[in-house]
Amino acid sequence: MKTQSSVSEKILQAVIVFLAVLNLFPIYWLISNTFKYSSEITKMPPDWFPKRFVIDSYIDIFTSTNAARWLLNSLIVAGVSTALIVLVSTMASYAFSKLKFRGRNFLFAIFIGTLMIPKESYIVPLFGFMRDLHLTNTYSSMILPMVALPFGTFLLKSFFDSIPDEIRESGKMDGASEWTIFYTLIVPMAAAGIAALFILEFVKGWNDYLWQLVMSKTDEMKTLMVGITSLMEDNRPDMARKLTGASISAIPMIIVFLSFQKYFTKGIAAGAVKG
16 A cells, blocks of 8 residues: 555656646746747747857847836836735735724725726726826826725735734733734734735736736836837747747746745745635
């Protein structure tokens, strides 16, 4: 029985490794092709490894387009929006979980119910609202609507619900203010969920396309995702240039996820158990 179990585990591990390699292959193929000339990318049969590494396409994108500005715009939009979302969601989740006020459950139900509304259904009136405020083609128009979304509050409330109310009550007995209790006692205990939310929202803000496309009127205000997509619409047959643009938008997200993977999985797993 022990031998059969050991063989089964090895087979399962082999299958997992195979599936992992299969899922990672498109990323490898994308990045490896950026170090080739276009003629080498389209040749058949293909070269599975670059015969010589060239960085001409990277130089071309950063010298012939506003890719550096697009990259900066994406960092600003994704970074600022994520920080504000985490701040607002953390405070709102604490209020819905720990503070007692009339209509709390009804208000939370309405608040979370907005998650079922598709973004495409309100993008036109939202655009008109931003236009009337003269905020189009600004960072504010790309950041503020993202902060108002309720997903972060929905995610974090389960973490705050799992924290015993006695901790807050003990802080009250010691004379601590509500803010002190929130910041020094409650938030550290929900750190895993906050970290998971940070990663999710940063990736979402980085990859957002539709709203950023609507709000950016000039080439200088495009984010990396919008700018790189414009390269894909180019009729030039330079495949190396297009694949390089795609890799530039993907590589930062890969680095972020690999860097914070343990916090992400820990937060999601904890949320699943606590929820």
